Amino acid sequence: MIVDGTAPAALPSQLPQSPPIRSRLALTIAGFGALAIASCVLAPLVGSSSISLRRALDSSIPFASNVDAQILFIARLPRVLAGALVGAALASAGVVFQALLRNPLATPFTLGVSAGASLGAMLVIILGGTLAVGPLSPVPAASLAGAGLAAAIVYALANGPRRVMSTTVLLLAGVTLNAFFSALILFVQYLADVAEVYRATRWLMGDLDVGSFTPIVAALPLIVIAGIIFARMPSALNLMGVDSDSAAARGVDVAATQRWAFFSASLATSAAVALAGPIGFIGIVVPHLVRLLVGVDHRIVLPASALFGATFLVISDMLARTLLAPVEIPVGIVTAIIGGPFFLWLLVREA
């Protein structure tokens, strides 16, 4: 699928003084991995109430009557896991979209995938659909369908047979589709009852409280497939980042790489949005932060972004559920409040 000059020989020349890629990669993954693991271990231990870990892990108490165990295993662990998955998916999809569109402002939501997902979710929340698909409850199912529809439309518009995808058409089609779906969302909300509009709006703020492992089981395969495709892409993305002609000259099948990049990043975004709603800022802030720390080589940026995205969302959600406990702050608000000022600072600094 992705043709590529085999690893070290194709190392971009802008990093001549860097230590060999292997050791840098190991170091980065160890560092960001430790952060991610630390946050995933810490997050289940804190919450709106305090639990006794000893009681939670005491197997002599039946699970059904062990409140601490239920809080740990049903309320907190799925939530932390969902946060890690969604954070990793959105951050790495952000990296791939930024490389594909050769635009630092691209996010996983730029091409309309999340607007399509949101429209699907709105329709079910407001019109009250009840069609569950396997482990997918009605709202995530409709959200996935909407995301698929949006991705298919953008793909069909930007893609002719056997030619290189036009990133300009992709961007313009994506932005237009975003506006179009947003208008449809507003229209559906306008026609709906006040209480439903509130619930629908709340969905748009993102929520990781998935209530059990089932929704995660539904989203996991899609994110894993996307992750496998991501893992095979970094070198080709590095070369395409320069420009597609020289990438082609070095043996990259540009058209195929673009298609796989579009497909996998859209898949990761759709699954993440179906699981937790459109949580903003992770897909743009995390990749830029990671690039500041580790440079621009996608072989390092991509895994580091996935790990740091997981950390960022798990910590954000921890703040979301503890700061105003027992009332929660929608996690999308927390990520934007942390991410917004940070991103502005980044913009000013780089300008």
Next chain:
Amino acid sequence: MAARSRSLIARLRLRHLRLRLAGSISLPALRAGVVVAAVAFVAACRAAEAPSAATEPRIVSLVPAVTEMLFAIGAGRQVVAVSSYDHFPPEVSALPKVGALIDPDTERILSLRPTLVVVYGSQNDVEARFKKAGVATFNYRHGVTDAILGTLDTITALGAATGHEAQARELVVRMTSNLDKVRMAVAGRDRPRTLLVIGRQPKTLQGIYVAGGGGFLNEMLEIAGGQNVFEDIKRESVQPSSETLLRRAPDALLELRATEPAGNYPGGDLEVWNTLASIPAVRNQKVQALVGDHVVVPGPRLAEGAEAIARALHPDAFK
């Protein structure tokens, strides 16, 4: 009648437009046009004013709870239009729907020549517009504290505003005594710690909304012999996490729904609660759904709503 007056205004507007078009041709024609239009307009206004002074009040209600109160005190005949969310009593289905909280159709409402427009508390600009047009407004808002008292006071005020004082008083007395009956029926019984769920995504425990310690649902629950597990959060609705639900461990769980969710699935989807097995309500199979807008509209059927909750929490008390 309403249709006739609307078509009159439409005709006037058309004439006005034609005159303006004619006026753009020459200045004298414009002057003449303005004079003719002004005369026609004043005449139309007089014509519109004359009958309304003689007949009884014409009310437009943008708040379903108030519509219900108006019909309950016998002022239903004065109601000429209602909001797009009005479904009760059945008589409202024949009335024109003129928008609601965020999209009241001011022009259409004015064309119905109302003498009183019932608006919701937050519709300040709408209220100002009607005041400017010389139409009286009645401002209503669901209370967070003393909500039931607020409903009773509203009924009394509506009685005064519509000339149905006696019937309003009667309704208030009847509701008070019915609420007392519910209170008496459950007096002295254990008060189960109850979770009132008012919203949830279908077939999953996501997007859960529950009644907080403010508002009429909390007060209905109290009268019905239950204690709200979110009584300490003084808001009408709360969105708790599954962790908070597990921690608060309600003894009884009631899902209130205005209507049966679409796509009729028998027994609903209450089994999703089984995931949270340590909640006593789930363990002891005290998870129930109450369907009907009498449990979610703070109007004249408050006592019926309270009784439905009481019957669900204390079935023995009503044997």
